[in-house]
Amino acid sequence: MELLSLLAYGDTGWGDELLRGLGVTLALAFTTAPLALLFSFLIAWGKASKNPVLRIFSNGYTTIFRSLPELLTLIIIYYQLQSIINAAIHLVLPSVSISLNPFAAGVLALTLVFSALGSEVVRSAHQAVSKGQAEAAAALGLNRRQSFFKIVLPQMWRHCVPAFGNLWLILLKDTALVSIIAISDLVRYANMAIATTKEPFFFYSVLAVIFIVLAFLSSLVQAQIERRTSANLQGDR
């Protein structure tokens, strides 16, 4: 009971701080997800391209960002981007130096990692939609863009959704890492709370519960989406 009062909303407890941290965590995940989705398709497109340079780039991109620990990618992006930006600014204004918004660095790093993972999902979904579909579309006189957006893509979603749902869960968990580069997310606020209250076990358990709830809610949404994307496969037959 005493411990629960530490979660009070307002000046006496850490409820409002944790809620603010949760907001930042969710903002990070919801900003990263659409960007990563977009880049997943672009990278997968590069892998299937006839242009060898594009193909090597896309494959290298995937290998690198799938192999590096997310923490390392995050730190490299954060510091490297900062030094590049400052070097660029120093060319114009030698006395000015800025510090990069860590949130932007977090979004960029997570986007790189998750677009690399997502491009594999897109690639295998594309393979799962049989070639005959694209050929039939071509035979009907659709151009390549029409064939992709009207015929192939709608059928790809069904194969993508479970894997993307999985990636979303991993993304939610990986946001915990951004506390390392000074983003005031859930984990960082919990660490602050622990620094004053000396109750690490309680606050980390609270974090675990919050993440479990997020995962549970996500799985409900995912089930709903899956039902919709495979609607053409259900019902009377």
Added chain:
Amino acid sequence: MLSHLTDNVDLWIEGLTNTVSLTLLGVIFGFFAALPIAAARLSKNSILSRIAYTYVYLVRGTPLLVQIFLIYYGLGQFHSELKGLGLWWFFRDAFNCGLLAFVLNSAAYQAEILRGGILAVPKGAIEAGTALGLTKLQVFRKIILPITIGRMLPAFGNELVLLLKASSLVSIITVRDVMGQARFLFAQSFDLSVYYIAALNYLVIVLLIEALWRKLEGRNQWLHYAGGR
């Protein structure tokens, strides 16, 4: 840039040793911990399977970082109780706490891999074993397990790479793995190239694991066996 590598070879080797041993020990102990969890998950006893499912759900639903913090800092809060139990020497060490977190974490993931693999074992093979008069345990050890492990080889390779990447998290609780050494050298030199050296380390290990796995998978007959009837 390379001076950070050549001047501190001993540090990098210590880092690599820590990273590799954390990963390997985590996967191996995790595998043995996963066996009873997978068995419980598949058991007909609904209480047992529900407990195992809850464990897997809790572990897979929370960030590994939080799990590491919970074990290292969270249990550290109870150090007098742990001393009483004679376990404090274990939990005092960040390496041990990191390893325990990896084992508990990997066990949940590997249990799911095993469960999927066991469910995919051809029924005929199990029936044939029973017909030959093998006991349940013998059937499991001599028939189900080899087939499952063979079939699940790609998933285990994946888990090994994931755990290798995850092992970098222990640098946050002061373990000097590859990532920890990079952070240490960066704090001294403020030279970003140490992180690129660390990146190269991880990249090389991952590529080695992938090459090894391609070899293992090429040899494995169960991977290409569609299952007779």
